[in-house]
Amino acid sequence: MSIHKGVKVTNEQVYQLDREYVFHSWSTQGQLNPMVIAGAKGCKLWDYQGHEYLDFSSQLVNVNIGYQHPKVVEAIRAQASELVTIAPAMANRARGEAAKRIIAHAPKGFKKVFFANAGADSNENAIRMARVFTGRSKILSGYRSYHGNTGSAIVATGDPRRIPNEYATGHVHFFQPYLYRSEFHSETEEQECERALAHLRRVIELEGPEAIAGLLLETIPGTAGILMPPAGYLKGVQEICNEFGIVMILDEVMAGFGRTGEWFALDGFDVTPDLITFAKGVNAGYVPAGGVIISEKISDFFNDHYFPGGLTYSGHPLAMAAIVATIDAMEEEKVVENAAMIGQEVIAPQLADLQKKHAMIGEVRGKGVFWAVELVGDPDKQTPLDADTMVAIKAGLIDKGMLPFVAGNRIHIVPPCVVTAEEVHLGMDYIDQVLTKYAI
CATH class of the missing domain: 3.40.640.10 (Type I PLP-dependent aspartate aminotransferase-like (Major domain))
Incomplete structure (x- = not known):
């Protein structure tokens, strides 16, 4: 529960308001279960109950400078x-x-x-x-x-x-x-x-x-x-x-x-x-x-x-x-330089380590803070990981405290360009834990 302009607001209130009045894109309306977000700063978001999420999606890969830059x-x-x-x-x-x-x-x-x-x-x-x-x-x-x-x-x-x-x-x-x-x-x-x-x-x-x-x-x-x-x-x-x-x-x-x-x-x-x-x-x-x-x-x-x-x-x-x-x-603030450094010195080596550890990672590719982890059900045949498992992986990452970008059989690693090495380490640890749970 949070205070907003003197009025107590809950996740449930905002959720119900959305479901009653808002028509969403790219979806069947009756099957929606939208996440409630109350605020954000830098690379973090939170809901009205104080649950915090590390943003590895930049929403739709657009919040390059992070949230609420003063x-x-x-x-x-x-x-x-x-x-x-x-x-x-x-x-x-x-x-x-x-x-x-x-x-x-x-x-x-x-x-x-x-x-x-x-x-x-x-x-x-x-x-x-x-x-x-x-x-x-x-x-x-x-x-x-x-x-x-x-x-x-x-x-x-x-x-x-x-x-x-x-x-x-x-x-x-x-x-x-x-x-x-x-x-x-x-x-x-x-x-x-x-x-x-x-x-x-x-x-x-x-x-x-x-x-x-x-x-x-x-x-x-x-x-x-x-x-x-x-x-x-x-x-x-x-x-x-x-x-x-x-x-x-x-x-x-x-x-x-x-x-x-x-x-x-x-x-x-x-x-x-x-x-x-x-x-x-x-x-x-x-x-x-x-x-x-x-x-x-x-x-x-x-x-x-x-x-x-x-x-x-x-x-x-x-x-x-x-x-x-x-x-x-x-x-x-050298934000572009930070994205280049994070990609080369932090994301690339960490994804390489994850690929060695998890057979379900078929390929990693990208640069800067623009990466994809392609997941497969059969590494030899390169069969894309099935949709049900991808849904479970996405849910698992959210439960850990990450807002992921999942498309098809891929996890996209696309945090804001201001992301720190410590935040990347945390996000990669979440991915490691969830992939371990669904290891093939």
């Missing part, structure tokens, strides 16, 4: 006192400062930022830009992907959630590299890269290069399993796109702003796309925001060509103030 909270308060909202057609200082800071961390050759409200409509507008810029219609994207749940973004998505939502047209999918479960019968990373690029080229040839406007690809597919691209793959995709005049769009919604120990995940792969989409970590989700970072050639094109897109809350001042404060705090 500089970001204060920036939102200050902006609300100065100007709480303004239309996107107006010039606003917070919006300009946010765009300036984002461009400062983008690759050379990027010029402007179009602001959206989330990752989905960021991808939606990047697709629109590619189509207008090229005069073509088709969009290529990977089967192992998630790009959001708006009209074109969900159809660009490759995972099965697109199937009941396939209303947009002009979308074609291809297989990306994934050596552990190769679609190309590869035995090495080099083979996987070469064959995946040959497959992509063949898809483009058969779909007609003159019809393809853009290729949308997560730099590192996140929800699909944190699939690290082999050396040379993204550079090869860029070369193919340049050859056929296809706009290359890298989706950095989940992987950007420190998640991989780089400001952008693409920084680690020697690749420069034409458009970069972002959201989530840009202000840790404190106020919804996203956008498209636009290369100079595409930005200049729209100097004398009409852009047929816009959003009422594009560049909302509260979200922009949160972006400015988040980026400033990340720079001052």
Whole structure:
């Protein structure tokens, strides 16, 4: 039980309020049992009864700077006192400062930022830009992907959630590299890269290069399993796109702003796309925001060509103030450097130790604070661990005091970028204990 504005609040009250009035996403409403959260700080959350949880999920892999960062909270308060909202057609200082800071961390050759409200409509507008810029219609994207749940973004998505939502047209999918479960019968990373690029080229040839406007690809597919691209793959995709005049769009919604120990995940792969989409970590989700970072050639094109897109809350001042404060705090406090160090010196060796200990860990992969632990029922056949056991493992981690990110047969290790070594040690101990209980 807790005190909230002079009123006693319980988990049960909040739970009942939710179940009576709130309609949840991606779910059958009658089967829901949502966790109640009262507050959070840093990498910890708690409910109204004082039960505490270590966050290894960053919610939906977005709370990069941790919860309740005082500089970001204060920036939102200050902006609300100065100007709480303004239309996107107006010039606003917070919006300009946010765009300036984002461009400062983008690759050379990027010029402007179009602001959206989330990752989905960021991808939606990047697709629109590619189509207008090229005069073509088709969009290529990977089967192992998630790009959001708006009209074109969900159809660009490759995972099965697109199937009941396939209303947009002009979308074609291809297989990306994934050596552990190769679609190309590869035995090495080099083979996987070469064959995946040959497959992509063949898809483009058969779909007609003159019809393809853009290729949308997560730099590192996140929800699909944190699939690290082999050396040379993204550079090869860029070369193919340049050859056929296809706009290359890298989706950095989940992987950007420190998640991989780089400001952008693409920084680690020697690749420069034409458009970069972002959201989530840009202000840790404190106020919804996203956008498209636009290369100079595409930005200049729209100097004398009409852009047929816009959003009422594009560049909302509260979200922009949160972006400015988040980026400033990340720079001052070396949050990106912390994510890189934690990944290399703490997470990677601890996951390697867990893999040696537990036969059910088929593969670990990732960098920074962006990792996946793939669990299997049969290590030799690489059979994905069954759904019932995965549900039990997730419940076991929550019982231990962890908020996990579980997708398919994987545990994703995605704590906030400010996580400490001590917190990682604690989380890994929880995982070790639960996997021991369900050892094969």
